Amino acid sequence: MYRIRYFPVGGKAERWTWIGLFLSELWFSFYWLLTTVCRWNAVIRIPFIHRLSQRFGKELPGIDIFVCTADPLIEPPSLLVNTVLSMMAYDYPPEKLSVYLSDDGGSNLTFYAMLEAANFSKTWLPFCKKFQVESTSPEAYFRTASELVNVQEWLSVKKLYEDMKMRIETTTKLNQIPEYIQKQHKGFREWDFVSSKHDHQTILQVITHFINS
Template sequence: MAPPLEDAAPLQLHTVEVDQPLAAVNRLLAGLHLALAATAIAHRGVHDIILLAADLVLLFLWLLSQAPMLRPVSRAAFPGRLSRPALPAVDVMVVTADPDKEPAVKVMNTVISAMALDYPGGRLTVYLSDDAGSPLTLLAARKAYAFARAWVPFCRKYGVQCPCPERFFAGSDQLDGGGGVDHHRELAGDKIRVKNMYETFKTGIEEATMDAALSGSCTKAARHDHDAHVEIIADKQNSNSGGDEDAMPPLVYVSREKRPAWAHHFKAGALNVLLRVSSLMSNAPYVLVLDCDMYCNTRSSAMEAMCFHLDRRRDDLAFVQFPQMFHNLSGNDIYANELRSIFSTRWKGLDGLRGPILSGTGFCLRRDAVYGARPASSRDPFSSMEVGELKTRFGHSNAHVASLRRTAGSTTGVLPRDAALVASCEYETGTRWGE
């Protein structure tokens, strides 16, 4: 007899399967390689002991490199099985550093795609770190927020898959046309309207890029010598306190303080500042990191990451790493820029062992893991620690220390008092931050 519904095991949020055909091919190739290498070494004999030693060392290194080839796995996530009201908050962190090499339209496509993720609006906040402190990037961020006010509802209404507007308008996303002729007509009209808004947004940014006053103020020297600037770009009445599914995710622009005499630690330094600034506002327990030249391929990415993080069968998962894909590569690419051997072969194999390493972008991390909590610690790992000890580890911002003891906060339109403090050059000095 089938068990009553309330006793049934909860539906699995994700599954994992060994990719048997790939494993078989890899094992066959490894066997062949080993046999050929052994034959070659045996054929050469022990005439030259140094050559033999070199061959054996190389063979040993090759053997080590085979581990990720033996058990490649594939994973599937089922975001539809998640309970939306129970989803924890997510902070998306986008980092940019150079307004010349990283064009504002591309950076803003990353920002807008993060804002359009399929996630309850009240539990998603997007942070943009601008290491150059460029007025152009700040202006572009404000324009991106204004465009997102049309783009995000459009994506939600028609179930858009690709959240990146540039690729959406260039691609063939299947939209939910609904049943009726009227709905189809409405969709077609809305698509043209939003596309026109996107073109206007792009033209606006391109014109700003030409504006000598804007780009002229961001000299090479100024990029390495500027105050911290944090700005919350959000609707006035829109407070991100968790309840509202349809709310627009706020966008927070962060340019940390930079001085020539202080090491800024590049992207890692920028992410450290974003962790602290976000802790004063949304303080989401999960953090999704994107380089400014990346975007999520599907709007369900954050939900898919949650299928792994919310799996109660394990409590030692620190991060979910998404593979990278590259568009617009030359058809004659001879340098393997697609990185297929890494993401399609080796990382699937590492996943079958103990999991791939962090690639630096496209990962969803547990905030307390990066703060140094033990894997199986309680949901509130810092509650038993003295305030003095917390300050030694995390610095002297009371608001940041308080954030360690509560899981999520809220983003109002008001800038927290410590925002500039935690984004300052010397904040980590004398602390054990990062140990």
């Protein structure tokens, strides 16, 4: 309507310009209509996960997942633990899945939380696989689970998780790793040479390996 109402009454060049713009707008309107109609008839494809694993199980690529954090006071280690455990419990060949945590703050609180997560994963990962848990974050699972797969085992794993969470949160509030815990893993020795979270050497620790469950 805009083009029709403002048809140029001047020279020949203005009219040809108007015609070119008008035809372009008609073409783009037609193109928009075609693409919109195609989207109205959307095709939804649903993969058969079990068939994929049977067919391509040996050909699946290795996956590296990186989780980044910087400050245990802003990003609670208990939340970080749930993120890492959730990724470790992916329905993917465990020998082809690697989860890396990058802590820019170089906090020993984060390292301690990962040690707790590694110990709990020995129970959590087999539990997820055995009962085909979909919400693989322990916090989300125990908060929303409506049907208990096995009451005794469910309560046992939940208690282990709550105990781990309490230890991590208590240590975070104290902002200090108890001495008896530091003696349990040689990795804590790295922090003897850390002057501050803004000035520290590279600290690389392998906490847990492939768990065949």
